[in-house]
Amino acid sequence: MIMKLFLLVSFLLLLTSCQGRRNLNTWEDKYPFIRYASSFSSSSSTAVGKAYDYIIVGGGTAGCPLAATLSQNFSVLLLERGGVPFTNRNVSFLRNFHISLADLSPTSASQYFISSEGVFNSRARVLGGGTCINAGFYTRPSHRQVPLFGIFLIFHQLDIERLGLDAKLVNESYPWIENQIVHMPKLTSWQRxxxxxxxxxxISPDNGFTYDHLYGTKVGGTTFDRYGRRHSAAELLKSATRENLDVLIHATVQKVVFDKSGKKxxxxGVTFKDEKGKQHLALLSNKQGSEIILSSGAIGTPQLLLLSGVGPKADLERMNISMVLDNEFVGKGMSDNPMNSLFVPFKTRMEQSLIQTVGIAKTGVYIEASSGFSQSPDSIHCNHGMLSAEIGQLSTIPPKQRTKEAIEAFKRNKHNLPHEVFKGGFILGKVAHTKSRGKLSLCNTNIDDNPSVSFNYFSHPHDLQQCVHAFHIIEKLVKSTHLTNYMPPDEDTFEKLLNLSVLANVNLLPRHANDTRSLKQFCKDTVTTIWHFHGGCQVGKVVNSDYKVLGVQGLRVIDGSTFSQSPGTNPQATLLMMGRYMGVKILRSRLGKAAGI
Structure with a gap:
């Protein structure tokens, strides 16, 4: 009896021990430096808490590699307004990509906004930023399309060295990213x-699988592994020096604090609120070179600058914001790459795929594709591709009008869609180097609310002509042997697909379903976003060539708001690289060889 009791106790102890080991595999154990914002202590060396060498606002695509790099030699506080991606199944798995974008809850990983033109869009609200909610496609910019002072230009005679970039550091920064979170995709039948x-x-030549941006057709990298699990920028924080890094989630920065007693x-420091609504003040250390770095993206960074008193005088006065610096260019030069899509019905149900293959035309348009699946139109989250008619549909209804009756009307309208749109894919045409420009301005002084954003899609005739050119390519594509094998045969396929695509795409623009003979009108009617918006803090206007904010001290911007063009077919690789690149550059400028990298 005693022996049986001993064995039973031993077994229970062993079981408890094994469970304890499994529990060690949580994100809290892998990332002990990530804490909730409410844990921020005010009982440290100063009256407001620990002072830091760097405070980074925004734990996104550039912010995470930047924080990991700077932490190797300095103390870093990374403030992220969203939560962690690790336990969010909608973020973590490719199959749930559409659900993440359709989630309109105030704590979702994506925050929807609608441009003034009526195009719905999403901005990231999660540690890892856009790498947590995008389609995962990874590609470097062209060797000749180089970020010169934040401006992406194409030069045929000049190389990286002559443009002032450290080519060796660029070539070191990309692999640092790729070795940790990038994978070679397994092509689906639709992508093949x-x-x-x-x-x-x-659209040739065939460049095969490559990270490089090359004219022709290529297969790019992906941040989804072979099991369909996403690997975001948040995972790069594993490379940080843990004792030097504090990451606070659900920390919403409200403004940058300035000392205005000097010449500039x-x-x-910054003020932020935690998940419970409590206010905090985080301060920089007194070390020479300490900085606040804004990496809140093309929407968040200009919005935060304005709320902090840096921007056009008239705009600040209109919002009763105390002016720190009058800069007319904050929020200006906003641009988004317009995307138009052709819906393609399939003969049979096909597996889901996001972007894996891309055609890069020398004329400056990119042709990509996605495919999806759907249970039935009765499901509010059913998916038939990256631009599902369900994704963002409720976003087009203002929050105060999102009544029970409005939702029921939305469900009824889905049944009016042709049955084909629930079992197909999309061919996407993206205008690469846009010339249309818009602006961003504050609606109020609440950081949680979206600012007013205008992209002025197709306001420049060049962009509209590029869209038309893309659809000339797409028309040939849908008639090609390899695609007709997947589609129902029809002599008037392209014309019918244009009409079907007008119904399948969602925005708040007027429809001209009977006027699809004009591709220009089709482009205007069906314009959507591919989530590559940029601008608002451009180099030479808001920041200098080192991304330091002009007219003030101790403040930089490192994110897509500094770009005048979106690099490559997808900007995430460049933004990831820039986070690492600028982190190393800052360390070397402060420490020289002592930086050790």
């Missing part, structure tokens, strides 16, 4: 058909 279809219609205003 797209690859060979593009080659058939003359000097950034000395």
């Amino acid at each position: 058909a797209m690859r060979y279809g593009l080659l058939e219609v003359g 205003p000097k950034a000395i």
